[in-house]
Amino acid sequence: MKIAVMGAGAVGSYYGAMLARAGHAVTLIGRPALVQAVRADGLLLESAHFTGRVMLEADSRPEAVAGAGLVLVCVKSGDTATAAAQIAAHVDPAAVVLSLQNGVDNADTLGQVLGRPVVPAVVYVATDVPTPGHVRHHGRGELVIGPSESSERIAALLREAAIPTTVSAQVRDALWAKLVINCVYNALSAISQLPYGELVRGQGVLAVMRDVYGECIAVARADGVQLPGDLWSEVMAIAEHMAGQRSSTAQDLRRGKPSEIDYLNGTIVRLGRQAGIATPVNHTLLTLVRLLETSAR
The missing domain is CATH 1.10.1040.10 (N-(1-d-carboxylethyl)-l-norvaline Dehydrogenase; domain 2)
Structure with a gap:
C-alpha cells in the first residue's frame, strides 16, 4: 500500500519505518532537515530488535499525501486544523485517515476540516529523534484504533508490519x-x-x-x-x-x-x-x- 505520514516526527517516523520495512511504499512528510537526511541516506531506525537504515520517500509538501491509501496524521495537536486544511484537497477519496496523536479531540478536528470520517488511535510508544533522519525506539509500539468499515483491514496491515494493533469501540x-x-x-x-x-x-x-x-x-x-x-x-x-x-x-x-x-x-x-x-x-x-x-x- 502507498502510505503517507503527515507530520513525521518521532512517532510518525517510527511507524513509517516499520511499515516501510514490511514492504509498503511510505512517504514521510516533515521538515526540510528530515527530508534532506532521508533522501540522502534513508531513515536510521534504532531499536532493540533492529538497527539500520530504512529506505523510504520523504517530502516537505502536504500534497505528497496524494494517491496514498492510508494517511497517518502525526502532527502536534496545535497543528491539527492547519495540517488538515493543507492536505484536504489532496487526500484520495478512498483513503483511510488515521489520527496518531495525543489528546482526545484530534480525530474530530481532522474530520470536521476534511469533511470525512477520521479513525482515532491511541498510541503507546516511546521514541525520540536525536538528529534529523534518526529515530530511536525505547519501548512498546502498540496501537488501539477506533471502529470503522476499514479498521479491521488496516489493523491487519499494521500487525503484519510488527505493530500490535487492536480495534476497540471504547477508543x-x-x-x-x-x-x-x-x-x-x-x-x-x-x-x-x-x-x-x-x-x-x-x-x-x-x-x-x-x-x-x-x-x-x-x-x-x-x-x-x-x-x-x-x-x-x-x-x-x-x-x-x-x-x-x-x-x-x-x-x-x-x-x-x-x-x-x-x-x-x-x-x-x-x-x-x-x-x-x-x-x-x-x-x-x-x-x-x-x-x-x-x-x-
Whole structure:
C-alpha cells in the first residue's frame, strides 16, 4: 500500500519505518532537515530488535499525501486544523485517515476540516529523534484504533508490519486513559528534564503525581468517561517499562519548540472549569510549562 505520514516526527517516523520495512511504499512528510537526511541516506531506525537504515520517500509538501491509501496524521495537536486544511484537497477519496496523536479531540478536528470520517488511535510508544533522519525506539509500539468499515483491514496491515494493533469501540475511553498518563508524567518530566525512572524517585514527586491523577479522574468522570479501575497501576508501570524515556513535552522544551501542554494538562483545566471541578495542580503544571516555553523561545 502507498502510505503517507503527515507530520513525521518521532512517532510518525517510527511507524513509517516499520511499515516501510514490511514492504509498503511510505512517504514521510516533515521538515526540510528530515527530508534532506532521508533522501540522502534513508531513515536510521534504532531499536532493540533492529538497527539500520530504512529506505523510504520523504517530502516537505502536504500534497505528497496524494494517491496514498492510508494517511497517518502525526502532527502536534496545535497543528491539527492547519495540517488538515493543507492536505484536504489532496487526500484520495478512498483513503483511510488515521489520527496518531495525543489528546482526545484530534480525530474530530481532522474530520470536521476534511469533511470525512477520521479513525482515532491511541498510541503507546516511546521514541525520540536525536538528529534529523534518526529515530530511536525505547519501548512498546502498540496501537488501539477506533471502529470503522476499514479498521479491521488496516489493523491487519499494521500487525503484519510488527505493530500490535487492536480495534476497540471504547477508543475514546482509551484516549482518556492515555491523556491521564500524559498529564501525570509529561509536565513533570519537562520541568525536571528527567526520564521517568529517575523522576518518580524525586522527593515528593509521587504525591504530586497522585494529586494530578485525582484531578484527572474527577474531570473524566464528569465527562462521562469510563476509566479502568487499575489505571494507577498502569501509571506506575510506565516508570518501570519506560524508565529511560523523557516525555515528548520535555523533548519539545529542550529543542525550544512549542509543546502540546495545552492539549494535555490544559484539557483537564479547561474541562474542569466547565464542570465546576477545581484542578489547581494541573493548572500549576500548565502554567510552569508555559513559562518554560516562553523562556526557551
